[in-house]
Amino acid sequence: MGSVGAKEVPVLLSPEGLRIDGRKLDELRPIRIRAGPLHQADGSAFVEWGANKVMAAVYGPREVHPRHLQQNNKAVIQCRYNMAAFSVDERKRPGLDRRSQEISKVIAEAFESVVFAEEYPRTSIDVYIEVLQANAGTRCAGLVAASVALADAGIPMADLLPAVAVGKIDGKIALDLKKEEDNFGEADLPMALVPQSGRLVLLQMEGHMTPEELSRSLDLGVAGCKVIYEKMKQALRDRYATTELPGGSA
Amino acid sequence: MSQGHRSGHRSRGRGESSPPPARDRVLVLPGEEIPGSALRPGAGTYRLGGKVYASVLGLLEPKPPFVTVIPLSGRYIPKAGDTVIGIVTDCQTTFWLLDIAAPRWAPLHVTGSPWKVEVGETDRYLRVGQAVVVRVESLEATGRIGVTMLGDGLGKLEEGTIVSVSPARIPRVVGRNGSMVRSITAHTGSQIAVGQNGRIWIGGSPEAIQRTREALRMIDEQGQHRGLTARVESYLSSTDRPGDRGPERVPVESAHRDAVPHELPPLPAEPDAGGPDGPGADDAAEY
Amino acid sequence: MSGEVASELRTTHVLDLAASGKRLDGRALDEYRAVSIEPGFIATADGSALVRLGDTVVAAGVKLELGKPFPDTPNAGVLTTNAELVPLSSPTFEPGPPQPGAIEVSRVVDRAIRAAETIDLARLCVTPGEKTWVCYVDLHVLDHSGNLIDAAMLAGVSALAHAVVPAKRFGVAEADYALAVGHLPIECTFVRLGDAIVVDPTFDEEQAAQGRLTIATDELGRVVAMQKGLVGAFSPDDVRSMVSRALAHGDRLRAAARGGPA
Numbered sequence: 002m003g004s005v006g007a008k009e010v011p012v013l014l015s016p017e018g019l020r021i022d023g024r025k026l027d028e029l030r031p032i033r034i035r036a037g038p039l040h041q042a043d044g045s046a047f048v049e050w051g052a053n054k055v056m057a058a059v060y061g062p063r064e065v066h067p068r069h070l071q072q073n074n075k076a077v078i079q080c081r082y083n084m085a086a087f088s089v090d091e092r093k094r095p096g097l098d099r100r101s102q103e104i105s106k107v108i109a110e111a112f113e114s115v116v117f118a119e120e121y122p123r124t125s126i127d128v129y130i131e132v133l134q135a136n137a138g139t140r141c142a143g144l145v146a147a148s149v150a151l152a153d154a155g156i157p158m159a160d161l162l163p164a165v166a167v168g169k170i171d172g173k174i175a176l177d178l179k180k181e182e183d184n185f186g187e188a189d190l191p192m193a194l195v196p197q198s199g200r201l202v203l204l205q206m207e208g209h210m211t212p213e214e215l216s217r218s219l220d221l222g223v224a225g226c227k228v229i230y231e232k233m234k235q236a237l238r239d240r241y242a243t244t245e246l247p248g249g250s251a
Numbered sequence: 252m253s254q255g256h257r258s259g260h261r262s263r264g265r266g267e268s269s270p271p272p273a274r275d276r277v278l279v280l281p282g283e284e285i286p287g288s289a290l291r292p293g294a295g296t297y298r299l300g301g302k303v304y305a306s307v308l309g310l311l312e313p314k315p316p317f318v319t320v321i322p323l324s325g326r327y328i329p330k331a332g333d334t335v336i337g338i339v340t341d342c343q344t345t346f347w348l349l350d351i352a353a354p355r356w357a358p359l360h361v362t363g364s365p366w367k368v369e370v371g372e373t374d375r376y377l378r379v380g381q382a383v384v385v386r387v388e389s390l391e392a393t394g395r396i397g398v399t400m401l402g403d404g405l406g407k408l409e410e411g412t413i414v415s416v417s418p419a420r421i422p423r424v425v426g427r428n429g430s431m432v433r434s435i436t437a438h439t440g441s442q443i444a445v446g447q448n449g450r451i452w453i454g455g456s457p458e459a460i461q462r463t464r465e466a467l468r469m470i471d472e473q474g475q476h477r478g479l480t481a482r483v484e485s486y487l488s489s490t491d492r493p494g495d496r497g498p499e500r501v502p503v504e505s506a507h508r509d510a511v512p513h514e515l516p517p518l519p520a521e522p523d524a525g526g527p528d529g530p531g532a533d534d535a536a537e538y
Numbered sequence: 539m540s541g542e543v544a545s546e547l548r549t550t551h552v553l554d555l556a557a558s559g560k561r562l563d564g565r566a567l568d569e570y571r572a573v574s575i576e577p578g579f580i581a582t583a584d585g586s587a588l589v590r591l592g593d594t595v596v597a598a599g600v601k602l603e604l605g606k607p608f609p610d611t612p613n614a615g616v617l618t619t620n621a622e623l624v625p626l627s628s629p630t631f632e633p634g635p636p637q638p639g640a641i642e643v644s645r646v647v648d649r650a651i652r653a654a655e656t657i658d659l660a661r662l663c664v665t666p667g668e669k670t671w672v673c674y675v676d677l678h679v680l681d682h683s684g685n686l687i688d689a690a691m692l693a694g695v696s697a698l699a700h701a702v703v704p705a706k707r708f709g710v711a712e713a714d715y716a717l718a719v720g721h722l723p724i725e726c727t728f729v730r731l732g733d734a735i736v737v738d739p740t741f742d743e744e745q746a747a748q749g750r751l752t753i754a755t756d757e758l759g760r761v762v763a764m765q766k767g768l769v770g771a772f773s774p775d776d777v778r779s780m781v782s783r784a785l786a787h788g789d790r791l792r793a794a795a796r797g798g799p800a
Binding site: 033043044061062063073076117121122123124152153154155156157158159160161195196197198234237238241242243244245 | 280281282283284295304307308321324325356419431486
């Protein structure tokens, strides 16, 4: 996507079964999560995941704008997933395109499945995701960042929401595709898991897989989500754990 | 949200019983199972399939027969009886809308004000941007927050300034039996009124206000850490100067200032609702 | 409308402090906040920088693409500056089409880059009338704690100073090469607080401000752009004094913007 000039389909798997960045099929890219980097938001998180850089912020629960979106019995969860113009190889026109709007919708619905929105009737919980640098899997990275930001904002919810994409490259099921694998692979299956219940609250698919491949992909994705879940929790612990202040015993 | 059964409403966890020392409390995250608990799910928790889980990021606190989680972050969640500081955001014909840092704006009806306000003349008494100390009177299922300005220590704030901290830090700001507030005011010569919503009014000389702001900023940013009390004390002592004691009048030369005299008595440092017995209030003593 | 209402008491306090030569965060009236610049922050951009100005954070990305010159300037390249004040960065920003505030930031930054001739547009032209480089400077605000114009300018010029023309990728040269940048303009913004004029205002100071003046200078000591904003007024002597202060701050900030990757 966005590369200039047609390129030949690269070899995505080595004879040894390693991927172009040396990963095994069931291996995640490196992930770093920081909770609470922003000052203005009620909650925030920054996620670096492979070559993705994604910032998320949460505002609310707060008064609903525009007002007609207000719901009498619960908070409305509004999500805005946006890509910075410079986040992809070919400059993206600023503003929400149809893809961004669709992703915003499915992410909002994923969070509606876990947030205890009925505690805050007639309010809005606004989830903002800014993709600063994209390299496949930005909706999952955005969802992970937003989930940590929601916890950082003190929003009550059933669980954190880890997310990851599984795909198919050179006929093999692989965890967490990077850009070349996404562009030239045969399938992409992003998902978000509620770890505590084992259920999926975001699930999309594009490409082709047999039912058997899909079944294995789901297992691989769930296993990947559990690893990411631990990193999300660690990021929040790092921010909120009690420590001894240096010089505090004066 | 359809999963699980939840009992009780979440509150900011201000209760009657005395909690164990803060250092023993466990940090829990949304979705984490609260282990080995025969206790019933209270605020900040929920039950699913016979187990109890945390629903918010916070500190675990058993309050038999319940287990609760005291949030460590988030907006102010109003509780009847709380004293809070509001900023006027709108003047309607028979009420003002106040931003009290809660999820919703709170209407202050003219009958809850000390003035006899003619219909449509609300903005003659309170303008957008002005600050008031009010008490939360009622909470409706719709999320509507009823507040009043009638009562001791309530009214319009005419001078000084307002700073905001996380509402979760208010017990640390107050300290055990008000010790932190007393220490700050004694060192700086400022006056302090603490709103349970995380807004804190500071009066006194510009220098006193500035040092108080700095002490409050330290508490806000480092409030969960051990050694904070000593650190704040050390800051306050290091900036002590002779002649700092006792509030001075704020210079009255700005065009923005009303000519209205200060009509409020200094507010109580510890609004009753958030009293020193609340969970977390002990923290200052232990750290 | 969903944003914070400025508290009158805080505004008054900011003004009272300024009257005695003090500021909320303890800075001197002519003291700039700490600046950190992280060039190359965005790998997908041809040039980029993440700038922190106190608690204000702006990311800038430069992209170069081939396009057609404008018919009235067939020999010149194209420069486009765009600022996004996304709602992630402040409770006062709302989703939707660009607000006047965002457009002001991009136009003020754009003017300074053009006037300082930071980019020699003629050198961007590949084939007159046919093909030229289009240089996009995208400014993305992440945390709004005041003085967005200065932070955006710093991010923009840092990104330009470290930009590489992707000539190989676009098939117009054997190798990529550094974008030629001339003078780097630096914006320096002041606000009036009563009789005092302070540099690099925070959000609270902007709320209390009785007039704002932004002055862009280049390293030749020229003033290359100005923008007076907010309600309020300045005397010609005020302006003269701010210009000399803007030059001093500009020299220091420019060195930081030029500096290579940390």
